[in-house]
Amino acid sequence: MKVAVIGAGWAGCAAAVEATQLGHSVTLLDSARVAGGRARRVESSVNGQPLALDNGQHILIGAYTETLRLMQTLGVDPGSSLLRLPLRLQFPGGEGLAFPRSTVFAAWPGGPRWPAALQAAWGIARASGWAWGDKASLLKLALRWRAGGFVCAPGLSVAALCADLSPRAMRELVEPLCVSALNTPAERACAQVFLRVMQDALFSQSGGADLLLPRTDLSALLPDAALAWLAARGPAPRLGVRVQALTRSATGWQLSASGSADADDSEENFDAVLLACPPQEAARLATGTMADWAAQAAGLQHEPIATVYARLASPPAHANSLPQPMLALRSDAEAPAQFVFDRGQLGGPEGLLAFVVSASVGDKALLSAQVLAQGQAQLGLQLELVQTIVEKRATFACTPGLLRPPAQIAPGLLACGDYVAGPYPATLEGAVRSGLQAARLLKA
Ligand SMILES: Cc1cc2nc3c(=O)[nH]c(=O)nc-3n(C[C@H](O)[C@H](O)[C@H](O)COP(=O)(O)OP(=O)(O)OC[C@H]3O[C@@H](n4cnc5c(N)ncnc54)[C@H](O)[C@@H]3O)c2cc1C
Structure with a gap:
C-alpha cells in the first residue's frame, strides 16, 4: 500500500x-x-555560541523495551546514547531512595541480575532518612498491589490508591513518580495507569526501573x-x-x-x-x-511542562555541577521544580542545568525567577537563566x-x-x- x-x-x-x-x-x-x-532538539545559543537544547528534559526507563528495540533497528546504540543508572529519587542532602544496580557484579557482563522486585525491596529498605514506619507502609502497599494483580477500580485516583501510605513515602516517592510518569498531580491522576507503570518498572523485567538519561539531543x-x-x-x-x-x-x-x-x-x-x-x-x-x-x-485535557535551562554564574570548580546527573527537589508553589539534571554529565556543556517543572502553572518570567531562587536555596548554586521552554500541551491529563x-x-x-x-x-x-x-x- x-x-x-x-x-x-x-x-x-x-x-x-x-x-x-x-x-x-x-x-x-x-x-x-x-x-x-x-x-525534539531546539537550537539555542549562549554568548553567541550555538547550543543544542531539547524542548523539554526527558527521562526514559529500562521498561521502555519497544523504544530501545526501535533504536537498535535504526542503528542507534542505547548503550552509548543513554546513561543507564539504577532508579534514584534522592534529594540534594542525600535523603531518598536509591536502588542497587540491576547487575550484581558490574564486571560480569550478562552475569546474574537482580530480580526487579528484590531490587525495589532493597532500595525501599535502605531509603535514607526514612523511618521504618515509612518503609513498612510502602512495602505493605506494594505487596497489596502485587496480590491484586495491579488492577484497581477505574475511577480511583493515585492519592486514593495510596491513602494508607505514610506522608513521607507519599511526598518523597509516590508524588514525584506520579508527576514524572503521568504529568498529573496524584489527587487527579489515574490510579490504574499508575499501577501499570509501577508493574512494568518495578515488578517485571530486571532493570525495568533503571533511569536512562539521554546523552544526545532528543x-x-x-x-x-x-x-x-x-x-x-x-x-x-x-x-x-x-x-x-x-x-x-x-x-x-x-x-x-x-x-x-x-x-x-x-x-x-x-x-x-x-x-x-x-x-x-x-x-x-x-x-x-x-x-x-x-x-x-x-x-x-492537557497538562503543561516547563524546562528551565540555567548555567552556573561562575565556572564549576570541578567537572560536575551536581553530585549526580539527576536530583529530586523539594517543590511547592514557590519552589516549583521537581527535578534538576546536570547536562554537563549528559553530553552537554559543563555548568548547564535543566530544571523540570511538571504540570507547571503561572507566568514564564515568574516561574524562571522562582526556579533560579530554588536552585540557590536547595543546591547552593548561583545561576543565570539560559532559556525557559514551556510546552503548554505537553501531555494529556x-x-x-x-x-x-x-x-x-x-x-x-x-x-x-x-x-x-x-x-x-x-x-x-x-x-x-x-x-x-x-x-x-x-x-x-
Ligand atoms: C516538556 C516535555 C517533557 C516530557 N518528558 C517526558 C519524559 O521524561 N519521558 C517520557 O517518556 N515522555 C515525556 N514526555 C512526553 C513525550 O514527549 C510524548 O509522549 C511524545 O513525544 C509524544 O509523541 P507523539 O509522536 O505521540 O506526538 P508529537 O511528538 O506531538 O508528534 C506529532 C507531530 O505531528 C506534527 N504535526 C502536527 N500537525 C501536523 C500537520 N498538520 N501536518 C504535518 N505534521 C503535523 C508535529 O509537528 C509533531 O512533530 C514529555 C513531553 C514534553 C512536552
Missing part, C-alpha cells in the same frame, strides 16, 4: 519504520523543520535516525510540510499539504493514512470523516476513568500517538507502541 504518516514525532517515526518493514511504501510528513515533535536519539533509515528505503521524508486537509477519494485518501518554502498547495492520493499528529490536529483533520472520533480526541480515542478511525485511516487508547500514560514508550500498533493494523 501507499501510506502517508502525518507527523514525525516518536509515534510517527515508529509507525513509518514498522509500515516500511511490513512492505508498504511510506511517506512521512511533518510541518516542523526538525523531527521529534514533543521530544532528535538525534531516534527521530533523525528514523528519517535517514526511511530515506534509504523509500520516499524521502518531508519536513516543513503541513497537511491542511484530508478527504476520502475513490481509492483511498487525498491529502492537501503546503510547504513553507513552496506556498502552493499540493495534493496527493494514498491508500491509507496514519494520523501521528497531536490529538487536536488529528481531530481537525478527521472532523469531516468521523465526527465522534474527532470530538473524543478534541475533548482531551491522565485522569481516572478517562476514555481515549481508539487507533481505528475509518477504513484506511488510523491514529497513533501518546494519547491513543492504551495502557500507558503520555510517554515516549506509549507513543512508540501506539505507532507500531497502528502500522500493524494496516494489514487488517
Whole structure:
C-alpha cells in the first residue's frame, strides 16, 4: 500500500519504520523543520555560541523495551546514547531512595541480575532518612498491589490508591513518580495507569526501573535516525510540510499539504493514512470523516511542562555541577521544580542545568525567577537563566476513568500517538507502541 504518516514525532517515526518493514511504501510528513515533535532538539545559543537544547528534559526507563528495540533497528546504540543508572529519587542532602544496580557484579557482563522486585525491596529498605514506619507502609502497599494483580477500580485516583501510605513515602516517592510518569498531580491522576507503570518498572523485567538519561539531543536519539533509515528505503521524508486537509477519494485518501518554502498547495492520493499528529490536529483533520472520533480526541485535557535551562554564574570548580546527573527537589508553589539534571554529565556543556517543572502553572518570567531562587536555596548554586521552554500541551491529563480515542478511525485511516487508547500514560514508550500498533493494523 501507499501510506502517508502525518507527523514525525516518536509515534510517527515508529509507525513509518514498522509500515516500511511490513512492505508498504511510506511517506512521512511533518510541518516542523526538525523531527521529534514533543521530544525534539531546539537550537539555542549562549554568548553567541550555538547550543543544542531539547524542548523539554526527558527521562526514559529500562521498561521502555519497544523504544530501545526501535533504536537498535535504526542503528542507534542505547548503550552509548543513554546513561543507564539504577532508579534514584534522592534529594540534594542525600535523603531518598536509591536502588542497587540491576547487575550484581558490574564486571560480569550478562552475569546474574537482580530480580526487579528484590531490587525495589532493597532500595525501599535502605531509603535514607526514612523511618521504618515509612518503609513498612510502602512495602505493605506494594505487596497489596502485587496480590491484586495491579488492577484497581477505574475511577480511583493515585492519592486514593495510596491513602494508607505514610506522608513521607507519599511526598518523597509516590508524588514525584506520579508527576514524572503521568504529568498529573496524584489527587487527579489515574490510579490504574499508575499501577501499570509501577508493574512494568518495578515488578517485571530486571532493570525495568533503571533511569536512562539521554546523552544526545532528543532528535538525534531516534527521530533523525528514523528519517535517514526511511530515506534509504523509500520516499524521502518531508519536513516543513503541513497537511491542511484530508478527504476520502475513490481509492483511498487525498491529502492537501503546503510547504513553507513552496506556498502552493499540493495534493496527493494514498491508500491509507496514519494520523501521528497531536490529538487536536488529528481531530481537525478527521472532523469531516468521523465526527465522534474527532470530538473524543478534541475533548482531551492537557497538562503543561516547563524546562528551565540555567548555567552556573561562575565556572564549576570541578567537572560536575551536581553530585549526580539527576536530583529530586523539594517543590511547592514557590519552589516549583521537581527535578534538576546536570547536562554537563549528559553530553552537554559543563555548568548547564535543566530544571523540570511538571504540570507547571503561572507566568514564564515568574516561574524562571522562582526556579533560579530554588536552585540557590536547595543546591547552593548561583545561576543565570539560559532559556525557559514551556510546552503548554505537553501531555494529556491522565485522569481516572478517562476514555481515549481508539487507533481505528475509518477504513484506511488510523491514529497513533501518546494519547491513543492504551495502557500507558503520555510517554515516549506509549507513543512508540501506539505507532507500531497502528502500522500493524494496516494489514487488517
Ligand atoms: C516538556 C516535555 C517533557 C516530557 N518528558 C517526558 C519524559 O521524561 N519521558 C517520557 O517518556 N515522555 C515525556 N514526555 C512526553 C513525550 O514527549 C510524548 O509522549 C511524545 O513525544 C509524544 O509523541 P507523539 O509522536 O505521540 O506526538 P508529537 O511528538 O506531538 O508528534 C506529532 C507531530 O505531528 C506534527 N504535526 C502536527 N500537525 C501536523 C500537520 N498538520 N501536518 C504535518 N505534521 C503535523 C508535529 O509537528 C509533531 O512533530 C514529555 C513531553 C514534553 C512536552
